[in-house]
Amino acid sequence: MKVDFLIIGQGIAGTVLSYTLMQAGQSVLVMDEYKPNSASRVAAGVINPVSGRRFTVAWQYDQIYPVAMQVYKELEQLLGVQVFKPRDIYNVLPSEQLREAFMERTTGLSYMEDPSEERVSAYDQWLDQPHGAAIVKGATVLLHNLLPAWRSYLKSHNSLREERLELSGLAVSPEGVKYADISARYLIFCEGAAIVNNPWFNYIPFLLNKGEVLQVQIPGFSTPDIIKRSVSLVPQTLDTYWVGATFAWDYPDEAATQEKREILEKGLQQLLKVPYQVLEQLAAVRPSGTDRRPIMGLHPQYSSLGIFNGLGTKGTSLAPAMAAEFAAHVLRNEPLQADTDIKRFFNRYRG
Ligand SMILES: Cc1cc2nc3c(=O)[nH]c(=O)nc-3n(C[C@H](O)[C@H](O)[C@H](O)COP(=O)(O)OP(=O)(O)OC[C@H]3O[C@@H](n4cnc5c(N)ncnc54)[C@H](O)[C@@H]3O)c2cc1C
Structure with missing residues (x-):
């Protein structure tokens, strides 16, 4: 051939x-x-325009995002499956300082938004969010x-x-x-x-690093948004979510660990007011330079x-x-x- x-x-x-x-x-x-x-x-396939506590814009984001959107939409047409889904990333703010950092950024960046009071209060029964939330316009690629x-x-x-x-x-x-x-x-x-x-x-x-994630079910909780605090919840089916992810630069193998499960669950418990059930734990290595x-x-x-x-x-x-x-x-x-x-x-x- x-x-x-x-x-x-x-x-x-x-x-x-x-x-x-x-x-x-x-x-x-x-x-x-x-x-x-x-x-x-x-991976959850999240596309997030900003990262970190200062909401720093990702490298070349304004150039790469339009190309990503176009290619994934073309693939969607060609393959007849859903590939690209724009989503709001609902950032639960852990402190007043972060709220201030966010408010400073909203004035300059089109993909940041201050959520309405109704939107925040709709999450009150599910999420612990005393300092409110910030919306970032992102997407997921349905890998x-x-x-x-x-x-x-x-x-x-x-x-x-x-x-x-x-x-x-x-x-x-x-x-x-x-x-x-x-x-x-x-x-x-x-x-x-x-x-x-x-x-x-x-x-x-190369500086490979290992990430671990959970798949969880949160009975009755259904949203199209990605919810983010120390962990991210990425919607899968009706009330199931991908929860991640951890980072480790020093690891003996690619297997999932109890230590990282505890870290992920701690993040989940800080965020949720309601019970959840862990369905699965997964681990993989990121190819980073x-x-x-x-x-x-x-x-x-x-x-x-x-x-x-x-x-x-x-x-x-x-x-x-x-x-x-x-x-x-x-x-x-x-x-x-x-x-x-x-x-x-x-x-x-x-x-
Ligand atoms: C926990 C976790 C969460 C993540 N979340 C996100 C996210 O939300 N958004 C995001 O953009 N990125 C995310 N990432 C990063 C993203 O997953 C990686 O950037 C991306 O998957 C790398 O893709 P790749 O094709 O280079 O490698 P891989 O996905 O590892 O693919 C390599 C392929 O090559 C095959 N292969 C290797 N050697 C051979 C060989 N000799 N012969 C034949 N086949 C071979 C392997 O079997 C595999 O199928 C996450 C990563 C992890 C680990």
């Missing part, structure tokens, strides 16, 4: 990149070893719809291999790569956290190999704009931004 691009991994990175390249008229084969706890399968639907689409177009790429079987030359019966002009690694075991790119400083920027480009020496990774905590908002940038670079030789280009690690590679 001969293709322009062999893509390794079908998380959000491999999904959006394969779609973008196909839209650009390229032939693509995706190879993915199914992993139930890949970052993209455990549990998108990933399997894109997988089926690839399968039906004979563009998916459900298997693990063994690096020992790969032959790399300046003209392309060969693997079993496949020859490709480019092989792009979208492997998520598995990248740290990839000898072609081990000069890049040390500078918290995407990591992409072609290998400095083996130019038929590429990487599209480092989406960190913001895979859903970043993937579409970054995939467009990556495709323009490889197909039309357009430069990558200095912030995202793997060239920023090149000196380390030479050293």
Whole structure:
């Protein structure tokens, strides 16, 4: 089988990149070893324009959000499943200082809003919110719809291999790569956290971190909003919610832990006035770089190999704009931004 691009991994990175390249008229084969706890399968898919106590606007948000919205809506049309859902993020404010910080920001940012008294009081029976709340206009990408639907689409177009790429079987030359019966002009690694075991790119400083989440049921409580305090509640079905997420940079394995469950439950108990039931606990590793920027480009020496990774905590908002940038670079030789280009690690590679 001969293709322009062999893509390794079908998380959000491999999904959006394969779609973008196909839209650009390229032939693509995706190879993915199914992993139930890949970052993209455990994530809630939240797109949040701001973060932290000062409501700092996310990196390049005003450029990346319109691209994300457009690509996810196109995928929604193509696949016939819901993929993109704009949502308000209802931030329960933990103190008066945070209320003041929020009020300062609302004047400058269009995606911040002071909720009406009626809206706040409608939550009073469910949430402990003595300092009120702040609304941020965000969205969710329904990864549990998108990933399997894109997988089926690839399968039906004979563009998916459900298997693990063994690096020992790969032959790399300046003209392309060969693997079993496949020859490709480019092989792009979208492997998520598995990248740290990839000898072609081990000069890049990744700082993986593990996140844990709960799935809970809150009987009778149903809202379209994301509720956020020290934990976020992201609506799933009628009265079930994704609750997350924790961060750990030092961890022995990818399994869920009692310690993080207690942290998540403490956050939940601070937020809720009503009982809940834990249905499930999940854990996954986020593929982050040390500078918290995407990591992409072609290998400095083996130019038929590429990487599209480092989406960190913001895979859903970043993937579409970054995939467009990556495709323009490889197909039309357009430069990558200095912030995202793997060239920023090149000196380390030479050293
Ligand atoms: C708990 C948690 C919560 C999160 N919440 C959010 C959120 O709300 N919003 C947001 O935007 N981001 C969130 N993130 C971050 C987001 O999940 C990541 O940025 C994103 O999923 C990374 O996608 P990826 O495709 O790079 O990697 P992955 O999703 O890990 O996908 C990599 C794929 O490659 C496959 N693979 C690896 N090696 C091979 C091989 N050799 N052969 C074949 N296949 C291979 C794996 O099996 C996997 O399917 C969260 C992450 C975590 C852990």
